Every structure is written in C-alpha cells, then in structure tokens.
Amino acid sequence: AQKVTQAQTEISVVEKEDVTLDCVYETRDTTYYLFWYKQPPSGELVFLIRRNSFDEQNEISGRYSWNFQKSTSSFNFTITASQVVDSAVYFCALSELGDSSYKLIFGSGTRLLVRP
C-alpha cells in the first residue's frame, strides 16, 4: 500500500538554525513522484518541489534543499538559516502511476515554528 510518514509532528527552532524535516514513503510503483508543500496559516497549500523516482539528484533552491534517497525511501527537506517566515506546516506527498498530477497521498505534516 502507498503511504507517506512524517514522524516529526512539531519542530521548534530559533531563527538562523538549520532544520531538517523527514519524510519516508512506501509504494509498489517503480515510477512515482514526490512533493513538498508548505501550508501557512492562511490555509493554502504552496507547492515547493516535485521529484520523480528516476532522479535522485539532490536539489538546492536558495535556503531550501532536498535529499532524495531511494535506498531508504526517504525524501528529506532542509531549511538552512531558518527565518520566522518559514513557520508553517510542511507536507510531504506521493503521486503514483507515473503521473505527477494524479491524486496525492499526503503525510500528516510537520509543524515548524521558528522563534525570533
């Protein structure tokens, strides 16, 4: 069965600290996509990154970086030098059937609080 696990329910850090959000997934498909979304208090899910199962290169975008490891079925997200504006709930998600916009299976989310 397909499943996404975000074991960290809540993380609290002080501004400028680095923080890593963990994501572990389960799927029987060989072709799948992984995503991270950010949900600020306004409620809208904001797309951050999409990764397909054939591309294990790590990616960096500004202060954000992602580490995809198929061997451990993990897709972790690191924020470097965190800022108060990073405070939000972050969701990892999985899409199967080789279709990146097919229905998403979400983890339960990690609430990140960045304190000044």
Added chain:
Amino acid sequence: DTGVSQDPRHKITKRGQNVTFRCDPISEHNRLYWYRQTLGQGPEFLTYFQNEAQLEKSRLLSDRFSAERPKGSFSTLEIQRTEQGDSAMYLCASSGTGRNTEAFFGQGTRLTVV
C-alpha cells in the same frame, strides 16, 4: 488568472443542513481535485475530474457527498444532511496533464457543523 479560487472561505451550518462549495480552477487546467483536511492531518483525496468527467471517487466520499463539474470549468461539492464529522477544510486543486505538472491548491473552505 490568479490561481485556484474557492468560495466560501468559511461556512458554519447546523447539523442536517445541506451545503455547497464552489471551486474555480486555473483556467487552462483540465484536471480538478477535491481533498478534505481535518485538524492535524494531511489532506485526503476525495474525487477527481478530467474536464467534466468524474474519473475517480474515494471511499471517503459517502452517498451524502456529490461533486459536479458541468462544463469542465468550475466545480461544486455538495454535502447533504451534514454531520459533525463533516467539519473539516475542503481543498480544491487543479492541474494540467502530463508527467511534469503539479497540482495547485486553493485556500480551502472551512466547514464547521454545529
């Protein structure tokens, strides 16, 4: 086009009443999804349209729920005879098709059944 739009943003209703939510997707997107999110959980898939055809429904979508997308543009989600357990955030998303697309979400409709 500024993104996926949902209306209303908040709805409070008495148990047993019917409610209807509307979603306007990004105009060039032919796929539209409804998700439900309860407090402290991630969104859960409810149903999916490609153009006007409803292609998949989750078992979460009981007989009291119905969704339509009559002209392949906006969609409505109706809940009949609401129950307290229906209280949740209802999120709509839209996307194009293909291997390198992603779903864009609206701000959701928060339903409270009292």
